[in-house]
Amino acid sequence: MTIQGKICLITGATSGIGQVTALELARQGAQLGLIVRNPQKGEATRQEIIRQTGNESIQIFVADMASQAQIRAVAEPIQQAYPHIDILLNNAGFIAGNRRELSADGWEQTFAVNHMGYFTLTQVLFEMLKAAPEARVINVASEAHRFSNQLDFDNLQLQRGYSAMKAYGLSKLHNILFTKSLAKRLEGTNITTNSLHPGVVATGFASTSSGFFKVLAQLARPMMISAQKGAETSLYLATAAEAAQYNGLYFDKKRPRTPSALAQNPEKAEKLWEVSEALSGLKLI
Template sequence: MTPGNMQGKVCLITGATSGIGLESARALARAGATVVLSGRDKGRGEAALAEVRRTVPDAKLDLLLADLTSLASVRQLAQDFQSRYPRLDVLLNNAGLVLDRRKVTPDGFEATFATNHLSHFLLTNLLLELLKASGPSRVVNVSSEGHRMGSLDFLDDPQAERGGYSGMKVYGNSKLANILFTRGLSKRLQGTKVTANSLHPGVVRTGFGLNAEGFFKHLVKLAAPFMLSAEGGARTSVYLAASPEVEGMSAKYFIKSKVARESKAAQSDEGAETLWRKSAELTGVGR
């Protein structure tokens, strides 16, 4: 990966202690950025810092702990970041979760929707003024081609409370939410020097999906030999975070570092606005 020169830039990455988040951190640190890794576990976080420094000895790194299933923890993450850094050039919303059984967060939200969408909606809005003040700056949202399994029907039941629970369907809805959020955010960023884009990283061989149980976890293990490496999966994230080629480009969806067409549902301005209103009500920001 050969991103642009990131000297003097500050990047915050969620879900950065393993997988494509870790490889994104490595690439951006190699390009000269100060990279703040966010993760839930202190031990894994410190191991991630050591791993990046192993290959990038002069890396400028920091670790902030946050549990994205908790909105209070997300608020603390935003507060901690702003207390340490006067600028934010790239917010890479990378953390993701898939479950095959319905679980509820301490806030009472369905866990996949809360982690994959609500946490990033809240974090982005809490850091938005800093992003604007640091412009030109970028928000990069890691979605998935799995968004094609989602439908706008989820907007009537975002907590997946009705009917039978399908982990893959709920995951697809959360990835659809990532793109709709990017769409709604880009609209609100018009006239600023902040851009927002989303991406599909590829089918990546990481620990993702291994938190699930039963058949899905078994399927992930079987498919692992045919998947991209974490480094390969990070390429489009790094491209959108650092490449001068996408300067000023916003509201786009990328695959393999190229603009791609998202699903029809993901192109819905009405859906984006409905999701924004619901998310604002649930998190108390973005109104």
């Protein structure tokens, strides 16, 4: 896919791999829509991308990905700004602290941002994706999905046995299962979807966490890769012509990789989709 002039919408673009991905897409001539939680950080990111690339086709849209109401609301200005969406990059991620906290919708915060944020944003922008000649939905998952060796729908949001690491790993499992179910629904359309592991990236991502997870991140930092390296697979799935042939796969280092057995389970994928529809009240796809 030649990215020049394509409309790319990215969440979590004010730092880390999201920012690097946005910068490179802008450098290649894409029109960028950045969905940000903090408008000041969003505007600073926009100005920095313009400064570095000379590409002024960048717009900011404000929404907290933990809030279903804000995700729904942001769809309107996006629809007014663009005729369609070529690339939707669900990149925003969250790691919680030791205490289990709830979103405005009453959901465990990691689940709310990392799974339901992806699910609902894709749903509310689905018609814009359909309107593109060829569209791609890219979901940033993680090898952390392998932390989860079971998926208990009676304890989906870890009401029992909560830990930050469990919640994060489970949310990344959800990302891969969501991609699997979405891909099935997209067969025969102009849209494909894939998920990816960006690598263990040296960013401030774990700074919001505490306890064991934060210590682990600090110990692992010398072995982490740069945000530039971490963005490579997202960029590959967004821009490579051959990536159009893939649908429903999980990528690592720009190549398909086999996820955990649980992440390949079609029954679990469908059940998660049904639960997500019920929670969101959305059934558009």
